[in-house]
Amino acid sequence: MKKFQPQPGFVVQAYRFALDPNATQEHALRSHCGAARAAYNWAVGWVTASWWQRRAEESYGIGEAGLTQWRPWSLPALRKAFNEAKHTDPRFAAWWEENSKEAYSTGLANASAAFGNYAKSKNGKRRGKRMGAPRFKSKRKARLACRFTTGVIRVDADGRHVTLPRLGTIRTHEPTVKLLARVRAGTARILSATVRHERGRWFVSFQAEVKRDLKRVTRPDVAVGIGLGVKNLAVMADSTGEIRTIANPGHYDRARKQLRRASRVVSRRRGPDRRTGQKPSKRWEKANAARNKVHHRVADLRADTLHKLTTAVAAEYGTVVVEDLNVAGMLRNRRLARRITDAGFGEIRRQLTYKTRQRHATRTISADRWYPSSKTCSRCGAVKAKLPLHMRTYQCDACGLVIDRDDNAALNLAALAAAATGTGVAGDQDAPAVSKPRRADQKTRTTHPRHKAEAGRAGGATLPHQRQTEARDRTQAEALTPW
Structure with missing residues (x-):
């Protein structure tokens, strides 16, 4: 497609x-969504059946020419095979006419996309975490x-x-x-x-x-750097030096007391048990619905807060600089995982990206993940080698600047917009990311005047590990060149 x-x-x-x-329409809605899930499972089983058949034939010593042909997973091929099977397959013959053909096309299209993503991931043509082969969708867990x-x-x-x-x-x-x-x-x-x-x-x-007609922003010549945090949802500093702090509303923390009470009620009811086949009682279902209602309200409040923040930022500044945070790695910290999830770092960046591009034709710049925004002095540019998380005030050893840690990071991000070219330390959101080799040295390089003088006396010679990193970068770039 x-x-x-x-x-x-x-x-x-x-x-x-x-x-x-x-009630009648809800039953029809659930039937259509169930038909999409059934068509998806049929497509997964139909394609993978040829895989297992070939593996069984190979175990008997059959040559490549005599093996069963691979079944294609393109959407037209799946549609043709499904239309032939739905009349005779006992899983569909009795009820497939009750739903629209679009329900089955939804499942087949999702299966085709899943197999395509698996093939690209296996061949190294898909970015991100490696994907496994598509699996059957459970009736209990599948989204409708x-x-x-x-x-x-x-x-x-x-x-x-x-x-x-x-x-x-x-x-x-x-x-x-x-x-x-x-x-x-x-x-x-x-x-x-x-x-x-x-x-x-x-x-x-x-x-x-x-x-959509593009709307002119309020301050087109001003760039803003946004530093995300847990205590404060966002600290914004623009290129004129103005700093604004957006407090974290903490919707989940406010609802924790209510969630504890609702969860206590649920735990005292007879819930489902898959091991014994026990079905939940009516009182459990009612209590569980009340608890889910609290979760849903928290999610709606969080979404409303993030949309209001990103809409206001996109409508005011001509350039927005955000950090490329490793949110998945940050969630491994069990002390901060709940608050990081409640803040929604990734959602803020996603919304800023499409709102600036589609509504105002402005640009969003993503700072490199290893850019030391918190360690760099916003006045003289000196970089600290280490800055523990518990130190909330930045003190520069070179010029003596004393400033809040988050304010300093936001000012550095705002200043980064002037030097952004689409590559290197920062780049446009749509620009291809520069990949780093494994075990690359990501230590912060100090730029204190004393260190610069020592480097000058040394004649600008590079260290052995720096030469190795540069060689790996050149090798990888040559391997990725299409010609």
Whole structure:
């Protein structure tokens, strides 16, 4: 499937609305999502069956020419095979006509993407953590979701209903006037719709091609550096020297007392037990729903806070500099993991990236993960070799500057915008990242005047480990060159 490319001046935007389906409509929604999961499991089993068959034949000494052919996992091939099997397969023959064809296409498309990602990861063509082969989705754990790309997909004229294929007209919990007004004006065109069950209720997301006029920011010539933290959600320092601190609301910490009470009630009810087959009681389900409601409220409050923060920043500054934090590694600290998760570091960077690019045509710069923003003096540029986390005040040994640690880091990030070129220490968000070789030396280099003088007397000679690092960088760059 080709990726949709919007026309010039148009962007692809999602509009999500909560639904209020009745009992019949909710049953149909669950049936469609279950059909998508069943089609996904069928595709995984159909493709991997040829893998196991080939392995069994190889154990008998059969040559390559006599082995069973590999079954393809492209979406057209899966659709063709599924359409032939759904009439005779006992898992689908009795009920496949009850749901829209889009439900089965959703599962097949997800399976095709999963096999494609696995193949790219195995061949080293996919960034990130190595992915394993697709596995079957459990009925108990699988997320309920289904996507519609063809058929009747519209927002009704009354602004309180939506119409989807085979599901009919469903009432929305909130008005749909934002999307309806654009559709009527001809500045939006609905491409697809996805229904999903999360946080205890149903949602529908419309993917639309929207004509968006860029809005001029308030201070286009000013760059801001944003330092993220636990005590303070964000410390912002702009290129004019102004510093602002955004306190961390700590939504989860505020709700912990209520969560403890709700969890205590759940623990005193008869819950499910997979070992004995015990099913939960009605009182357990009611108590568990009350506890989940608290979790959902915390998630909604966190999302609202982050959106308000990122929207305000994107609408004010012409350049935004954020840190490339290793959030996954930071979560290994058991003393800070809960607060880091509650802050949402990765979500802040993601929202800033698309809001600056699509809404204001400004740029977001990501500082290198090893850039010593906290260790560098914002006045003279001297770098400390070590700065423990418990030291919250930065004291420069060269110029005597005394400043808050977070304020100093934010000022350094703001100053980094002037030197950003898309490569090196900092770069644009869309620029390819410069990979580092394993066991590369990431120690902070001190730039105290005394050390600079010693380096000058030494004639600028490089140390052995520095020469080894430079050689590894050159070797890796030559290996990645396409020609």
